[in-house]
Amino acid sequence: MPASRLLPDAAGDDLIELTRDLCRKELAPRVEAAETSGELPRDVFRTLGRSGLLGLPYPEELGGGGQPYETYLQVVEEIAATWMSVAVGVSVHALTCFPLVTAGTDEQQATWLPDMLGGDLLGAYCLSERDAGSDIASMRTRAKPVADGSAYIIRGTKAWISHAGHADYYTSFVRTADTGSRGLSCFLVPADAPGLSAGTPERKMGLASDTVSEIHYEDVHVDTGRRIGADGEGMHLALAALDSGRLGIAAAATGLAQAALDAAVSYAATRTQFGRTIASNQGLQFLLADLQAQTYAARSAYLLAARLKDAGRPFSMEASSAKLIATDAAMRVTTDAIQVLGGAGYTSDFPVERMFRDAKVTQIFEGTNQIQRIVIARHLLAGTTPPKGTPSADH
Template sequence: MSFQLTEEQESLRRTVQKFAEKEIAPIAAEAEEKAEFHREIFEKLADIGLLGIACPEEYGGAGLDYSTYIVVVEEIAKHCLATAVGLGVQNLPQIMIDRFGTKEQKEKYLSPLSSGKKLGAFALTEPGAGSDASSLKTSAVRDGDGYVLNGTKVFITHGGVADIYLVMAKTQPEKGAHGISSFIVEDGTPGFSFGKVEKKMGLRASPTREIIFEDCRIPRESLVGKEGDGFKIAMIALDSGRITIGAAAVGVAQAALNEAVKYAKQREQFGQPIASFQGIQFMLADMATSIRAARNLVREAAYLKDSGQAFSHVAAMAKLYATDTAMKVTTDAVQIFGGYGYMQDYPVERLMRAAKVTQIVEGTNQIQRMVIARNLLK
């Protein structure tokens, strides 16, 4: 495992940096303030081959490994976490359909998702099933040559704007986690509707919405994998998603550090730049050290995944440490800015609000500690 990017990865990083500076950065703050979702950004990401970055080339994707994928996610997150999260959500159904789907499902769904013609979403969380995902209540009852779905999902990223949803529902409730199955549900299916649009503290440029199934009939061909595979599919998806969120958190933290360094050099108090004060220097040093450690931990998790080794516990470590780092670094950045940091005229307050959600999504950081501890004690 190398700690340095390959020439190809560095070239891609620079391409993404230029794209983000031109297309994302100019609209990020306003989109966040107004809670505006810019689908055209995802169309432009598709134009440069990033919406299907982890999708096989035979289905229109880039076919790149996770170690390259996280480089892209981190770079985009420096400019807009909402876009980085959206990129992750777009790739997640592709990864799961590619791994567990039938040939027909791959041919039908992967190309539209990787090309950006269709947006994807992942629907697991429910009002009473957050960290305890196996307690979900949405049901999928076999009926003739299909299934009938009933239930409600909440906090669904891309809810209401996605075209293809990967949905977890119980086919055999008496079996608990082993009775959960995974289904593809398309927007426009009768009985499938949308509820409350969430008003969030941060990540407001990424739509989060309730989705509702009321006697929603889907064909048998919508089942991904076998009946009872759903919880396994969801957990594998979360393991991969934790690496992605870790990379996004590193991007947010790096952006905050960059802003703090620049401000500390410019801001003068007591007749000199505040960067000359040891108290500020120590804060910046700790921020930089934590970010580098977080980045390397995320890269290790991606390396283990790419090489086919056990990575679940390292993904949990990466997600835990990187997101806690993002929260600490953005908070310290606001402190370095002082009163100005609390104002929307400067970007660090937005970064601080964005950082918070990374400690919650893809499994709370308390859940990550449980995953890590169980691995140690097994």
Template sequence: MPATRVMPTGEAEDLIELTREICRKDLAPHVDAMEQAHTLPREVFRTLGRAGLLSLPYPEEHGGGGQPYEVYLQVVEEIASAWMSVAVGVSVHSLTAYPVATWGTPEQQATLLAGMLSGEQLGAYCLSEPLAGSDVASMTTRATRSADGRTYALKGTKAWVSHAGHADYYTTFARTADTGGKGITTFVVPADASGLEFAAPERKMGLHSDTVRQVVFDGVVVGADRRIGEEGQGMMMALAALDSGRLGIAAAATGLAQAALDRAAAYAMEREQFGRKIGTFQGLAFLLADMEAAVTSARATYLHAARLRDAGRPFTKQAAVAKLVCTDAAMKVTTDAVQVLGGAGYTQDFPVERYLREAKVTQIFEGTNQIQRLVISRQLLQH
């Protein structure tokens, strides 16, 4: 059953209907086969891009959709209910454009952002490293400026990079000074840069159509015109982007939970035992009711944070709450969906086992849920 939504404008309602149509025609028919084949659906991203769904939260003057985050996130949720790997990819792509859109010069926005928001390009986000995950400030990838100041040479390895090997550009954070978090700088590295190499794809539990690899920068030279902001501003950019990125994952997790709930409820009204539909047994009916409550609560939580963001108010704490609540809800609801289907739910004949595998990582990436608790508690105790 589609989620019940109250959209702020008629245009937003049309966007939701467009998204649902694309999900029915272009995503749902292919998700099972492509997930099993571990294939990144590049053409699906082009379809979403041509429909304007990859650039919704960015200004129209730069080629974006000019939509509030409240609308963009509900589009992400709808995509996730059809194909979680694609929804994660949409969230990642949006994240890659954030530094240029927010801190780029007018020249950079004209030359870089136009492509990022065109729908034809796909971005990757290079922040984490093999030994620098939650502790981003300990990154060792280094950018060394040339004597004439015109270029930088990047050397190091980034980890857990979605779209690696498929992206058209890599929004990359590298160390320019040995001053901890204050020594990190942001660059946009083109995919055809010499010295850019990729490890084998990670063998993941789920999200098999979200290709994730290590990205190796072996003396990659980029022009100083591809440095975003000033040297040392990268950590601030990364943290600000992560607030928004956490909302993307919260919305995607909610969509995944909605898909699991819908499949479980449909099965409960089809499967018969003891001469009755299993959904008529109170024990199972109450389980479904709790799943609905979890999904509805998750949606309300991320929308509250999004509306604060749209109003220009601080939303760091609320974004962390949303990421925590929505991803924990996805883990619980997908687990319960497998339980509703019983033995059938444990097989690959039904998608709920895939939903369960996909839900787990939502509690890990964009900051583990333990990190979210740290963010929330610090926000609570700083005043």
């Protein structure tokens, strides 16, 4: 796979080879059946965790792999090239760990992180609601403290939650005060908490093995010791996690695009019409070259953002740019890969049909690509004075 040529060191090469081996032996034989049945492969995440791949970007002293984010993202890309649902799940799981890694107490980290990063505990990231998707600050799920301050009672519903009904814990962002974005807090809610339940799984266009549904909190009792970070720190934690999560989706989208490109090239090189392979037609060669260039641009974008993150520099605008570029590329590459295969590409006998369906949602989750454009524009215009009469981004 092309990603390996960009790895910074031998340790990264070893991780890529480990990932490829696992993908070839553990993932590839199961993809078709699991995606057809809609099975969430819980044991695969356990295998990835025990191989050290779920905790790669987090510090070794916390039980992680201590690897650069650049390396972790290339592992995600490799997984996505084999099974997109699993790659998205890996990115989601990394998001669920982020608040605990960055804002948890020593005791909280020692209690939960080893099993989270080791794959024995699978997480779900509960941020969105039906009426609070891009507008996080309008969420209504609420946590009220009990009289003695020892616990909170959570009531409400979260929507579009990956791993719903299968996760062992739910990293939940809820309202603890009526102060807008400053009134949100984060809790680590165990799956067996009384009153916590998953709704009926959504019937989705793609990513069938990524089970998604609503999560209902019906007076869920959560100890104060499960609040991650300070009261009111939830918005900051959510947005910081999303910057990193957008890079995970960008890497996954790039892997999906690479897999579709590989399938199109292989088919074009062997399919014959009028006595020659269709790859001998210059028009098709140009199409394949464009798809390669877009895949390369997607990879370059997420790697640049990752290198800024690894260097401790601001990377929010670059993360949004990478997410925008990579997911648009995945949609274009998978669409044109079907065109290369013609009628065969429109059938489920070839994987590009599934890749096309999997690609669409990447332009929607972790912030729609329209939201990414708003984020990028605000970074570009920060500190400037807009011309008189220019409407704000809110209109």
